[in-house]
Amino acid sequence: MRLIDQDTLDALEGSRPADNLTVWAWRGGQLVVPEPLNVKNWSADDEAGENVKVAQRIGITVADPDGTLGAWRFDDPLGVGGTRLQIIYNVGGASAVNFGWFRITGNVPTEYRESRIINEYGYIEPDGSLPPHKKRVWITTAAVSLTVVDITSDVDRDRLQAPQSPGAGATVISEWKRLTGRYFPTVVDPGVTDTGLSRQLVYEKERLEAGQDLLSRVSARYRMGGDGEAHIYPQRGPVVLRIEPNQGLINVSRSQSIDGLYNRWVVEGKNEATGDPIFGVKDIENGPLRYGGDHGQVPFFYSSEMITTVAQATTYAEKLRDEFLGNLAVELSAEIIPHPELQAGDRVEIGCPVPAGHVVYLPGDITSISRAGSPIPGNTTLTVSCSYTDVLAALDRTEWAQHITDEMPELTWDLMPGSWGQLPPILWSEL
Structure with missing residues (x-):
């Protein structure tokens, strides 16, 4: 999570003037453009995961009224030969969040030229078709689209x-x-x-x-x-932010896919003495994904000549199965108000309303963030990976609480934020 002071954090949750970006261009410790770039629109994507190298990628379109920012040379002010952008996110009515430093990796100018005829006494166009005292002038309107990535790209x-x-x-x-x-x-x-x-x-x-x-x-x-x-x-x-319905959370959705839902792991090796193939097998034995149950039979195969005994093969099959079960997750897609301090990899809690009429709070890791502005920032979209075990536990608590309320209506309580601390003391042992 990026550094943010409490006043600015509080301002994010309330009414405030429009947010905006300040973008400076630097090379070699010196400004290469004397004023902040005039940002017309932008988008930013941030990812986290095992195979993610360069996590943050941003597209920015900046105005170029005099046509000087579109690069010809690599060492032009916004060329790809070493210019870095310092991006600052200004929270309207509060302070600012240092969003990061980024390396320019692409520069695409777009130029629009149009001509107008003006009066200019005494001017005669050489070899032209215009009458005396008329002059054609060209007006250039330009913008530059920049692609920038975080500076781990240099590494x-x-x-x-x-x-x-x-x-x-x-x-x-x-x-x-x-x-x-x-x-x-x-x-x-x-x-x-x-x-x-x-x-x-x-x-x-x-x-x-x-x-x-x-x-x-x-x-x-x-x-x-x-x-x-x-x-x-x-x-x-640790959880860095709880995102509440009807406050910071605009909407939340979820999805399921059958892809990759295995329930048997078959590990093949080779007998060191005879060269004959050997196998070890482990299944999911319980629950909705159990092998041979309603989910069917979905094997995953792994082979290695380093595995030379049935015991090794069986042990590794068990390891693969347990890793799979430990990594099962429910993916949430959450649209929230702008929170420039959040980064992919942060852990948050998402408040999800459920049909029982309550809100369950699901902890999860942000795997991706999408932001955009024209140039005022719009809402932010998060993908949050929540452990399947945590989701089941949260749903079970809610179903249990609803059952108690239905059976003993005199023991009712609010299940909104912090309400678990308001349960009647006699019921704490049941949780």
Whole structure:
């Protein structure tokens, strides 16, 4: 989550003047355009996940009245040869949020030219068709579309020129800093525990991918902060924001797909002595996805010559099954009022009304954020991945509470935010 002060956070929930962006263009520590860019429209996408390298991508269209911002040379002010944009999100009636620093990766100018005929006494157009005292003038209207990405992209392009290994005493965090320190400082967020590394570890070509793999060893990920610093953050951090219906939450929806819902894991190996194939199998034995139940029979196959015994194959099949069950999730799509401080990877709580007439609060990790403005920001769309176990637990609590209310109507209570603390004391043990 980007840094934000409490007054600005409070302003996000209330009526306020329109928000806007301030965008400065820099190269080599110097401004290359003396004034902030005149933003006409913009869109921003932010992602988090195991295979996401460069998380933040932004498209910006800026006005170019005199036609000087469309790049010809790589070192033109908005050329792709090293210009960075500093983007600041101004919350109307409050303060500002440093949104981040981004590298320009694309510059596409669009120019519109039209001519007008004006009176100019004494002017005669050479070899022209205009009568004396008439002159044709050209008017140019231009805009430039910029593609920008967060500055981890610089690390991604800087591939290793030869294989490397950690030095003596290296840790995950120290190696991350060594691999990326040329491009930005690193801040380690609370909840990340460092660990040592073997000197036998070898990185091949991909510098950023090596850093990503290192952080996975301590269940952490990386993302850029608002001041150009990288943050190492835990994969499952604390809840940073509760989003309430009829307040910050505009609407929320969910979807299901049958794709990838396996219920049997078949692991194949090879007997080390005879070379004959061996197999290990593990099933989901209970619940709606149980093998052979209403969901059917949906096997997943894995093969490795490193597996040489039935016991190894069975153990690995069990591991794959348990990882699958642990990663089952319900994906929510939530439209909310603008919250510029939120980033992909943040953990939030979404208030979801249910048919029983209550609201259940589902914790989940933001996997993507989409924002846009013309230039005033519109609503923000979040994709939030909620653990299937957490969802079932929340729904079970609501169904239990509704049952108690139906059976004993004299014991009623409000199930809105914070209401679980208002339950009659005699019922706490039942929860």
